[in-house]
């Protein structure tokens with residue numbers, strides 16, 4: 001390699017050029033298949049096949065998914081989710097589902113799905129998917145998982161409805177690995193026959209001193225003798241004991257969070273000892289009290305995509321949904337404002353961004369938003 | 385899809401953004417393609433709970449009236465940002481051995497060292513004088529490659545630069561000082577280059593010290609992501625096009641000359657000039673038809689080593705910087721003075737003996753909520769060592785390593801663990817995933833003396849007609865070098 005003309009002015013220049021010549025003679029090629037290396041833990045896409053469909057309750061099924069290639073699935077941390085990519089009635093969309101199986105099992109992922117009245121994806125899955133069907137998803141992602149750096153060994157999990165799925169994975173891991181960690185699950189359901197995983201949870205709790213499970217029923221019938229109501233401060237304190245800094249996980253329907261945080265506040269539990277799973281946008285645009293008062297949330301506006309067309313959509317349809325409805329595809333994963341995958345630039349017009357959106361400071365300053373949590377207030381133009 | 389552009393830039397890292405903005409503002413229709421969904425490469429941030437986290441920027445060098453400031457002015461970027469000058473260079477701690485804070489000022493450094501290690505003032509002052517001479521020379525010379533005559537004449541008159549430039553920093557420090565503690569303190573910036581003192585070129589230590597002492601270290605409101613977004617803004621305002629989630633799989637050539645690119649989804653774009661911000665290894669060995677890559681390039685690649693990566697633990701803490709005991713933004717903590725311990729640790733997953741702990745709330749950049757703070761703990765590591773793990777052991781290994789980083793930081797911040805509200809650990813695998821670079825290298829190739837631009841200027845020449853490489857792989861790693869070199873080089877491309 002010819003050195004720069006300035007190099008020869010330096011003392012020791014010959015040592016350096018000799019060293020370079022030596023390395024040129026003895027060097028080896030560098031690994032450059034970076035995308036393949038990344039795919040081991042973070043595949044761009046998982047091709048899955050439905051191995052089994054297990055009915056859990058009248059409204060809930062578990063889909064047991066294997067890799068179509070027969071290989072092991074990527075490792076994940078209990079509590080993480082995958083995002084299913086689907087095409088339903090001609091619309092391409094995606095939904096996040098926590099893996100409910102144990103991370104020690106890499107031959108399959110279980111997704112446990114409850115029917116959401118009117119929901120397009122959950123109904124599609126429950127009503128049409130049968131063993132042998134193919135599905136496509138992202139790799140495992142999400143930040144709602146145990147972190148040994150600060151979670152400690154004494155944990156509480158407050159779950160509502162299908163929010164028990166990540167707890168199930170965490171509990172199964174504690175049992176399978178024999179971890180020195182206690183977990184107390186306080187699990188709220190509407191009715192006793194709505195409780196997902198009831199038999200397995202109760203069996204684990206009987207056999208495993210690390211795991212405690214309490215069911216709380218909000219609409220009990222005459223047969224129910226256990227605790228009732230919501231997971232109020234009093235109920236949690238009575239069942240789980242004083243929280244005293246124990247890491248407390250909360251997962252359930254979006255509407256549960258504001259209530260649950262108030263209860264934890266009331267118990268004097270510091271916010272840094274609470275982990276919330278992102279789970280959709282709690283308040284639809286228009287019902288949020290920050291929504292501009294004089295703006296009709298149901299009226300239509302025009303959304304233009306820079307250089308690629310435009311369409312009309314109601315203001316209270318999240319931009320991501322509206323874009324998908326109209327045939328535009330963009331990356332999305334959590335659909336809860338958290339992961340930033342669905343980030344778009346608002347070139348013109350104004351949008352309302354829900355509080356769930358975890359925007360970067362600079363995104364706010366430079367006109368970017370998370371389209372899954374943003375609603376068009378005026379006619380807008382976006383770019384992505 | 386076909387579109388006519390004058391230039392296509394692959395990658396929106398520092399160098400890619402700086403190049404794209406320069407080309408577009410210079411009247412070239414430019415398309416910027418980035419595989420991630422956000423600009424910046426390493427110059428980015430992410431959000432967890434109430435906190436935003438700075439991914440890479442410890443200290444911005446070259447602001448003040450330095451080279452970076454000039455480039456950001458030219459690109460119309462400065463006015464879009466708020467820069468925060470830091471008071472201190474760094475605090476260096478070896479538990480039980482030394483604990484000293486150097487202010488960001490030539491004279492202040494000499495005073496602080498004299499306070500802690502009396503009787504060394506004269507040596508420190510003459511060492512710093514040498515650093516300033518060599519550092520200033522390097523900053524100017526690197527930018528003036530196209531004026532060899534003037535440069536040669538100037539260098540002839542700088543005997544101390546010629547004598548010391550190529551020596552290892554350790555050798556020069558040994559010549560000036562007897563006390564190992566002083567050498568340790570003055571070489572603290574070794575990690576910003578990635579070579580411990582015995583292989584760190586003195587020229588580079590001098591350049592880094594000059595960059596921060598002459599032009600001061602800075603933080604940025606909104607973090608490095610704000611600067612990336614501001615560069616993108618300037619590019620877009622000038623009429624540039626950007627596409628995110630666009631992974632370039634191939635640089636297309638016809639009869640050996642660049643004609644455009646192809647994405648991994650099959651989309652094609654045409655342009656006669658392509659600038660790659662992707663790694664030199666990927667660009668030459670994965671993106672191009674092997675028959676168009678000259679042998680000399682492959683020989684050059686083989687003679688290089690993949691540079692350092694690192695493991696970083698990002699913490700959101702429910703306490704103020706003062707409550708935590710952070711008095712300086714940048715804290716270099718090493719368990720002992722011996723260099724070998726640190727050097728070995730760069731190839732090992734054993735508990736780390738070395739961290740840089742940056743607290744972004746001594747001069748708050750606005751990422752932590754009130755009464756809380758944001759700290760990033762960085763340890764230099766080669767990516768290879770993480771490849772030895774089975775995938776299912778990865779998570780456990782990264783938390784174990786992070787625990788050892790926390791142990792060291794607790795030396796200056798006892799009780800830090802009790803107030804953790806958010807914690808994320810990024811390893812060389814994480815950096816590889818987000819930057820696309822082999823080994824997760826963050827400064828390009830290993831920056832020992834053989835990597836110097838004095839010996840490796842070939843990368844900035846078009847080895848394949850129409851293709852130019854601009855990144856930490858072709859210039860020194862870091863913000864100032866990548867942004868400044870890319871802008872200056874792209875200025876010259878405008879003359880073509």
Ligand SMILES: Cc1cc2nc3c(=O)[nH]c(=O)nc-3n(C[C@H](O)[C@H](O)[C@H](O)COP(=O)(O)OP(=O)(O)OC[C@H]3O[C@@H](n4cnc5c(N)ncnc54)[C@H](O)[C@@H]3O)c2cc1C
Pocket residue numbers: 081095096097098099111112113114115116117118119120121122123142162163165166277278279280334335336
């Ligand atoms: C990280 C994460 C993990 C999750 N894990 C699980 C899990 O393990 N199990 C689980 O069951 N769920 C899980 N969820 C939630 C899951 O994604 C939701 O259950 C899912 O969105 C339900 O899908 P859906 O398509 O039925 O409802 P969606 O289509 O998302 O509908 C949500 C609501 O909007 C209304 N709606 C839908 N379409 C329309 C329309 N066209 N017009 C007007 N209103 C409409 C529906 O009535 C419904 O109330 C998780 C979510 C996240 C973010």
Ligand SMILES: Cc1cc2nc3c(=O)[nH]c(=O)nc-3n(C[C@H](O)[C@H](O)[C@H](O)COP(=O)(O)OP(=O)(O)OC[C@H]3O[C@@H](n4cnc5c(N)ncnc54)[C@H](O)[C@@H]3O)c2cc1C
Pocket residue numbers: 394395396397398399400417418419420423424425426427439440441442443444445630631632633661662663694696762815818819820821826827854855856857861862863864866
């Ligand atoms: C933890 C850490 C701390 C650091 N601290 C400092 C500091 O304090 N001061 C300092 O000056 N420097 C620091 N650095 C170094 C500095 O951040 C980097 O050297 C610099 O940002 C590299 O810039 P680059 O232009 O080479 O591009 P990179 O940041 O490496 O970006 C390359 C871009 O190209 C994109 N790309 C790659 N392949 C493709 C493809 N095929 N198609 C499309 N896009 C592609 C990538 O996604 C990425 O956006 C630090 C780095 C790290 C990681």
Ligand code: FES
Pocket residue numbers: 331332333334335336337338339340341342343370371372373
């Ligand atoms: S899809 Fe995750 S933030 Fe929108």
